[in-house]
Each structure stands twice: as C-alpha cells, then as structure tokens.
Amino acid sequence: MGRTVQSGKSDDADVIVVGAGPAGSSAAYHCAAAGLSVLLLDKASFPRDKICGDGLTPRAVAELVRMGVPLREQDGWIRNVGLRVLGGGHVVELPWPELSSYPSYGLARARTSLDHLLLEHARAAGAKVQERTNVTGPLVDERTGRVVGVQARPVDADGRRAGEPVEYRAPVVIAADGVSARLATGLGLEKRQDRPMGVAVRTYFETPRHGDPWMESHLELWDGKPGESDLMPGYGWIFSLGDGTANVGLGSVSSTAAATKVDYKDLFAKWMGNAPAEWEFTPEHQLGPVRGAALPMGFNRGPLYGRGLLLVGDAAGMISPFNGEGIAYALQAGRVAADAIVQATARGTAAGRERALATYGARMRDDLGGYYTLGRVFVKLIERPEVMRACTRYGLPRPLVMKLTHKLLADCYEPHGGDWADRTISALTRLAPAS
Structure with missing residues (x-):
C-alpha cells in the first residue's frame, strides 16, 4: 500500500509522470507544452526495448501529428498502406480508409527507437526526465487521503538498487507504469477478472x-x-x-x-x-x-481518476480487445489526461480542480467505453474455434463484410458522419454500455 505522509512539504513539480512509454511521454509532453513543470520518472535508461508489434494504426499516427513528431522516412519511419489478412485459404488486402479524422496511412518503428524518440520529444518540450528511478509506490496525505507524490529509489542499468529511497511530490500524479500498475495496486486498485x-x-x-x-x-x-x-x-x-x-x-x-x-x-x-x-x-x-x-485490455483497471492519481495506457488496461493495439490509446490517454490537469490548474477551488480532473475518466469512457465493450463480445466469439474458422472461410471473400470488419477491428472509422460502415460502427459503440 502507499505510504501515508504529512502535508505541508513543498512540491517538486506541478505533475509527476511515472513511466516513459508512449502514454507517459505523451502526458509529459502535453503538460510541459502547456507550461506546467513536469517530472517524468522511469526505472530504465533509454533507449530500452519493449515487447510490441511495432505497428501504428492511423489513429496512433494522428496522435503523433498532434504532438508535432517528425514522421518523414528519413526520420526513421516506414509507412504502411493498410492491412493484408490471410486466413481460410484467402489473402485480402485492406487499405487504410480515407477519413477526415485520421490520416490514410500507418507507421512502423521499433519500440526501442520509438519510445526514446517520444521521451526526448517530451524533454524538448520542457519536461524534466529522470531515468534509472524505480517508483515503488504512492505517497498518500494522511489528512486528505490524496496521492501527493511517489516513493522511489535509484537503480543501476541492471535494475539493482543504487542509492537510498527518495520521495517526490506533486499535486497530481500520472500512473503510466505499464502492466505492473504499481501505483494503482499500491492504492488497492486491482485488475478486473472479467476483462480480456x-x-x-x-x-x-x-x-x-x-x-x-x-x-x-x-x-x-x-x-x-x-x-x-x-x-x-x-x-x-x-x-x-x-x-x-x-x-x-x-x-x-x-x-x-x-x-x-x-x-x-x-x-x-x-x-x-x-x-x-x-x-x-x-x-x-x-x-x-x-x-x-x-x-x-478493455479498461481492466479503474477508476481512471481518483484521489489525485490518473491511470493511463497499460496501467488502466487500454489495449483494444479487437486487435491488441495499445499505442494509439496510450498516446490519446496522455493527451486527455494532460488537458484535464491543465484545466484543473486554472480552477480557484479544490472542488473545481476535482471536477476538472474527473473529466479525464469521463472523456475516455465516452470515447472508448462502448468500443471496448463490443471488443469483449468479439473476444468471446472468436474464442470458439468453429466461429473463427467460419469467419475466415466465409467472411474474408466478401468485400462489404470486410470493409465493415476492417474499420471496426482497426478502430479507424469516422466517429461523426462518414459512410454506411462508419455510421453503423458509431451507432453500435453508442448503444453498447461503456462500463
């Protein structure tokens, strides 16, 4: 559990971000670009490897564009034009759709390079980056019960202890600490067993x-x-x-x-x-x-905001059940979390700040909750081998079916307007419960 501390000590930053993967670096970048002082902590030294498919959908590309990340081929990227699907004796090529909301191309780049790039992008925006700092748990104010910082210790390149424990304080903490979700579990926020x-x-x-x-x-x-x-x-x-x-x-x-x-x-x-x-x-x-x-997957841990702590990326289970995509949602969560924090700093009362911070969870649920619910239904269906075989054998050769399926599985559809496929998916996500 988190360590309880007395209030009154000075803060080290306006916001502490724990974890420098895509979610953490996105949050740190957007907070710093808005003028907040940011302390970004990670236990690794960069560049470092990360298990991933290294593919970015157009939804992820749109987030990188918002961040102003250079995306030229000479910057180390390869563009992809769509998805080639093999199954049931069929080979189908599905180009990324032409939409107003997202670019019509994806990208690929090894996570060793991508994460380092995003970290440096956050640093260039003004975030203070501290590597080889292993955050071990939250600091909780004994009077209010709020998270007011983190406990940490320095480590060497192999993750071994390399110094005495230290505490860092901030009025808001962003947990981007991945699957381990150490900050969330330190507050007793366990993962849901009914999520994929x-x-x-x-x-x-x-x-x-x-x-x-x-x-x-x-x-x-x-x-x-x-x-x-x-x-x-x-x-x-x-x-x-x-x-x-x-x-x-x-x-x-x-x-x-x-x-x-x-x-x-x-x-x-x-x-x-x-x-x-x-x-x-x-x-x-x-x-x-x-x-x-x-x-x-599918928001497997929550609440997304509570007691001064915001969960982003894998720490909140923001991977799509449809396709295993996580980078797009991590980048989005960092941006939305930062916006909520920036708005909270402009509020004159504690109650006003809390209302602003609570918008983070509401916005993420409104945008992704119904989609993730559909994804849970999808997973239950494809767990049955006979259903999966029927889908690949009879669905792949049908262009209209695959157009709808491609947009749904890749989460690349026009959320407002668009063609029949976009409107169908939008209606389904609105009808599905967001819990």
Missing part, C-alpha cells in the same frame, strides 16, 4: 520482406502445410520496419484475466518452421530472443 487479457511474443528477423508496405496479419497458424496439418491457437503478424528487418510475432486473447497454458514460444517455433524459405525467418537471421508480454 492477451499474450504476445515477438522477435526480429533480417529479411528481404523489410520493405513490405502492408501490415500482415495471419488469422490461422498451422504447424505444417495449411489445411494439411493441425491449426494452432492464436494469430500472427509480420510488420516490416524498412531497415532490413521485420517484427514477427503472434498472440492470443482470453475473454477473462485467467492465465492461458499455451507454450507460445513453442507455438512460434512451429509457425516459423513452416514459413517460406524466401522470407528468411530462420535462426541465423533472427535478431535476439523470442520475448513475451501480457496485454491488459
């Missing part, structure tokens, strides 16, 4: 496919020739990075937080053993080990 949980593993290969302009998704994984062997659980992806390499991985999702018993690394090895030789997905071309991570 995904698992993903990935590695990198040197490959001639590194310049493929399509993000590729394999809805069926076979341990031999397709149709002549056993179908394995999960789905796979190949995201080209344009630098001679590709991110190759697979994942699966459960409709509850219960742990699965699948050996994902063995499953990955079987899938790679069946890959075409010309892709060069072989051990001699593999760069680094196969590594895995949990994917908390």
